[in-house]
Amino acid sequence: MEFPDEHKNAVINLVLNHWDMSGVLELLDNFYPAEEEEAGSSEETENSSAGTHTLDMFVQATCPSGQGGVQYGSATDLLAFIKRISGTAHGTQANSNIHLNQDTGVLLSKHDMILQNGHYRIDSEVSLFPWKRIYRNADSAHIPKGAFGRVHLALDCVTRKRMACKLIPLEHFRYSDVEIQARFGHENVAELFGAILREGTLYVFMEAGEGGSVLEKLDSCGPMREAEVIWVSRQVLQALEYLHSKGVIHHDIKPSNIVLTSAKAVLVDFGLSVQMSEDSQVYNPKDLRGTEMYMSPELVLCGGHNTKTDIYSLGSTMIHMLTGSAPWVRRFPRTAYPSYLYIIHKLAPPLEEIPESCSTPLRSVLHSALHRNPARRGSASALLQHHALNPTTNQTRYTSLDSALGEGTRPFLSQFSNTSDTTQDSSLSSEDSSPGKKGGSLYLDLGALAGYYHLVRPPPSAEYN
Numbered sequence: 001m002e003f004p005d006e007h008k009n010a011v012i013n014l015v016l017n018h019w020d021m022s023g024v025l026e027l028l029d030n031f032y033p034a035e036e037e038e039a040g041s042s043e044e045t046e047n048s049s050a051g052t053h054t055l056d057m058f059v060q061a062t063c064p065s066g067q068g069g070v071q072y073g074s075a076t077d078l079l080a081f082i083k084r085i086s087g088t089a090h091g092t093q094a095n096s097n098i099h100l101n102q103d104t105g106v107l108l109s110k111h112d113m114i115l116q117n118g119h120y121r122i123d124s125e126v127s128l129f130p131w132k133r134i135y136r137n138a139d140s141a142h143i144p145k146g147a148f149g150r151v152h153l154a155l156d157c158v159t160r161k162r163m164a165c166k167l168i169p170l171e172h173f174r175y176s177d178v179e180i181q182a183r184f185g186h187e188n189v190a191e192l193f194g195a196i197l198r199e200g201t202l203y204v205f206m207e208a209g210e211g212g213s214v215l216e217k218l219d220s221c222g223p224m225r226e227a228e229v230i231w232v233s234r235q236v237l238q239a240l241e242y243l244h245s246k247g248v249i250h251h252d253i254k255p256s257n258i259v260l261t262s263a264k265a266v267l268v269d270f271g272l273s274v275q276m277s278e279d280s281q282v283y284n285p286k287d288l289r290g291t292e293m294y295m296s297p298e299l300v301l302c303g304g305h306n307t308k309t310d311i312y313s314l315g316s317t318m319i320h321m322l323t324g325s326a327p328w329v330r331r332f333p334r335t336a337y338p339s340y341l342y343i344i345h346k347l348a349p350p351l352e353e354i355p356e357s358c359s360t361p362l363r364s365v366l367h368s369a370l371h372r373n374p375a376r377r378g379s380a381s382a383l384l385q386h387h388a389l390n391p392t393t394n395q396t397r398y399t400s401l402d403s404a405l406g407e408g409t410r411p412f413l414s415q416f417s418n419t420s421d422t423t424q425d426s427s428l429s430s431e432d433s434s435p436g437k438k439g440g441s442l443y444l445d446l447g448a449l450a451g452y453y454h455l456v457r458p459p460p461s462a463e464y465n
């Protein structure tokens, strides 16, 4: 049966508005089969004749006249999309039919990320900014980046939604880069908003840690106060409690992978994460994954480990937060020790690095988190119950990093309480932040507080336009 074009478009729009991918595909089957065959566009036809409904077929069919291939979808749609991308990236998908010359992707956030005719174009629909150019120094184009990804601040030009956007070259893309965040939403896991493939690079949009990473804090300010360490550790443990309950091991807990928003700390970088199968108690690694200084002794041995390895890495991260240096590096300078694996194997745990000033309750948390024997190491749930991490009624219960600061700064900070973002310097440097820089927090340093005021103001509108 032949349908007029207006009728087709109206029905497609109706289904898109009440988003249902299977409904859309079914409709497309009814509307377009003859046209696809006639068009004879080889790859498309081959695919559809094989009975596979690919995103590209969907894109081509719904956007016949130059419209883009970015669609709103569910987490399942996003997972299907990135599965195909990772197949292409690693050459395991023979005829994946990914159109590298056309943007394709799936956005989860229908209300905050506005698509224009199936496009989400950099600069017209969404703008990307190097963090530091926005918040610190107009001359600097510093972009926080890891081994493979560069992370920008992104702004939807219509809704003004602020996000982080990680750019991953296709050849370095791993399915887990997106999979875990797509499947496991938690308030302490950076929320995923979508992913778009454009010109061989995957743009992954997610919740922005506009306050920078914990490593950046340590680099700027030196060791953190105990209250701050407790506040951050609690947030990370909440994320780990959830992830571990799903059998997920993050594998790279460290200060640079914990980022701060105005009200919470969230985990990022799930590229090394794995989910253990339901019945297995042990994950047997094929490779060594993680960042040396924070690695557990059992992980270094490569003989099998479980979720407790993340707890050990969090213990190492807590040492870094309390001292300003990653474990081991002060006793064994990196210049002299290119690898810490043997040191960790022989000497772990680094309990003597716990500063003398550390309170007895927090010390006991560290002893539990850093226990050499994973079976005797506290789980995330157990540590969350520990009284050191659970301020009693006599103690303040902190709701943000700001509120974890001393009473003395409150009047000053309250001037800015209407500002929602605790945005700060986003410079990223070494893993071992110099302990000699400043004794306290950025927030407690008056000079830095002045800078803080500067930083939390909204970015200059000229740059956003």
Ligand SMILES: Nc1ncnc2c1ncn2[C@@H]1O[C@H](COP(=O)(O)OP(=O)(O)OP(=O)(O)O)[C@@H](O)[C@H]1O
Binding pocket: 144, 145, 146, 147, 148, 149, 150, 151, 164, 166, 190, 206, 207, 208, 209, 210, 212, 213, 256, 257, 259, 268, 269, 270, 271, 428
């Ligand atoms: N959502 C975010 N908000 C703010 N900053 C972020 C966000 N995601 C990542 N970053 C910053 O960018 C840095 C690099 O990102 P990420 O760790 O995801 O990349 P990577 O290439 O996988 O890095 P790695 O070398 O640690 O494996 C992080 O260490 C962090 O400081």
